[in-house]
Amino acid sequence: xxxxxxxxxxxxxxxxxxxxxxxxxxxxxxxxxxxxxxxxxxxxxxxxxxxxxxxxxxxxxxxxxxxxxxxxxxxxxxxxxxxxxxxxxxxxxxxxxxxxxxxxxxxxxxxxxxxxxxxxxxxxxxxxxxxxxxxxxxxxxxxxxxxxxxxxxxxxxxxxxxxxxxxxxxxxxxxxxxxxxxxxxx
Numbered sequence: 001x002x003x004x005x006x007x008x009x010x011x012x013x014x015x016x017x018x019x020x021x022x023x024x025x026x027x028x029x030x031x032x033x034x035x036x037x038x039x040x041x042x043x044x045x046x047x048x049x050x051x052x053x054x055x056x057x058x059x060x061x062x063x064x065x066x067x068x069x070x071x072x073x074x075x076x077x078x079x080x081x082x083x084x085x086x087x088x089x090x091x092x093x094x095x096x097x098x099x100x101x102x103x104x105x106x107x108x109x110x111x112x113x114x115x116x117x118x119x120x121x122x123x124x125x126x127x128x129x130x131x132x133x134x135x136x137x138x139x140x141x142x143x144x145x146x147x148x149x150x151x152x153x154x155x156x157x158x159x160x161x162x163x164x165x166x167x168x169x170x171x172x173x174x175x176x177x178x179x180x181x182x183x184x185x186x
Contacts, residue, residue, distance in 0.1 A: 022168035023103035023135065024053040030131055030182060031059060034162075036098030038127045043088055044106035048074025048081065055081055064091055089117040096127045102134040103168070107150065108143045115145060119153035126185045132159055135168060135180035147179055159183035 027040060027050070038060075042051035045063030047070050054061045055078065064084040065071050074083050084093060088110070100122045110118055122132055132154065136145060151161065162184040166173045173179055 021050075021053045023050045023101070024057065026165075026168045026170065026180065027054060027099060027101050027103075027133060028057055028059060030133065031099055034129070034131060034184070036127065036130055038096060038098035038130065040099045040101060041093070041097040041122075041125060043100050043102050043122055044104065044109070045074060045083070046070045046104060048078055048083065050101065050103050051081055052078045062093075062097075064088065064093065089114045089121055091121065093125055095125075097125055097130060098127050099131045099133060100125055102132075102136075105136045107134055107136045107145050112143075112145070115149065116153040116156070119150070119159075120157045123154070123157040123159055123185065126159075128185060130185050131162060131182050132184075133180070133182045135178065137178050139177055147181070150181065151183075154181075154183040159185055 031040065040054055040059055040061045042048070042061060042063040045051050045065045046067070048063050051061045051063040051074070062082040062084065063074055064086050066087050068085055071083050071085060084091065107115060119132070126132060134150070138144060138147065160183060162182040164173045165171060165180045166176050166178055168180055
């Protein structure tokens, strides 16, 4: 699928009233429930779909992605949001965030050797009490990440599990094929 078609697909879903913002729903709820201060960082933001929705709901948000072609869509659709180009394992942003979110299976698109450095770098961008939120598939294939691997990466940088769900709609996690995890800095 080309980038224009991918972008248009989300626009069509939204136009039909399909619930296309489950990620934003959960991130917004966590910001208010925990609560956390500071903006949200959409890490691996791609075209900015989640960040743009969070901004529309009144949350301060920024996005970061490695792909400048994807960021071009984000910049076009929401020039008022700060968009950063950078590798999640190494990018150094000038502020800390209340929530760093990785929706959209970001972790399974990263090389296995980069996953722990990504978690460490993103955790370093969290405020005290901040949340690292990530959702990804647990299918058994060459790019899969296990929950044990992800939890170890989080705990090794001082993040403790705050909650885990099967979906962005907070369905209970029962060991299925998908997980959405929130880890909190103590």
